[in-house]
Amino acid sequence: DVKVTQSSRYLVKRTGEKVFLECVQDMDHENMFWYRQDPGLGLRLIYFSYDVKMKEKGDIPEGYSVSREKKERFSLILESASTNQTSMYLCASSLLAGGRDTQYFGPGTRLTVL
Template identity: 95%
Template sequence: DVKVTQSSRYLVKRTGEKVFLECVQDMDHENMFWYRQDPGLGLRLIYFSYDVKMKEKGDIPEGYSVSREKKERFSLILESASTNQTSMYLCASSRPGTTLDEQYFGPGTRLTVT
C-alpha cells in the first residue's frame, strides 16, 4: 500500500514564526501536492511538484514556499506564519501517466497560528 506520512498531526505556532511541514511518500511517486482544507472551501492547491527540484504554484501560493530536494520528500514552508494560515494541510502524491490516476493523501496536519 502507498503510504504518505506527514511529520505532525497537530502544530501550534506563533505569528511570525517560520514553519516547516514535512511530507514523505514511500511509493516512488513523481508528483507531490500540498493542499489546505478549510470548512466551506474544500481543498485548495497551494503548490505541486512533478520532479525533484521542480515546483509549480497552485491556486493559493501566497505566503508559502516549497522544497523538494529528494523524490520522496516534499516540504511546505510558511516563511512568516500568520493567523489566516490556521488550517488543515494535506499532502498527496501520485504517479503520472497511468489510468489509475489516483492521488494518495496523508492524514493531514492541523496548524494553529496564534
C-alpha cells in the first residue's frame, strides 16, 4: 500500500513564525501536492511538484513556498505565518500527473496560527 506521511498531526505556531510542513511518500511517485482544506471551501491546491526541484503554483500559492530536494519528500513552507493560514493541510502523491491517476493522501496537519 502507498503510504504518505506528514510530520505532524497538530501544530500551533505564532504569527510571524516560519513554519515547515513535511510530507514523505514511499511509492516512488513523481507527483506530489499540497492542499489546504477549509470548511465550506473544500480542498484547494496550493502547490504541486512533478519532479525533483520542479514545482508549479496551484490555486492559492500566496504566502506559501515549497521545496522538493528528494523525490520522496515535499515540504510546504510558510515564510511568515498569519492567522488566516490556520487550516488543515493535506499532502498527496500520485504516479502520474493530472486527474486520471489516483492521488494518495496523508492524514493531514491541522495548523493553528495564534
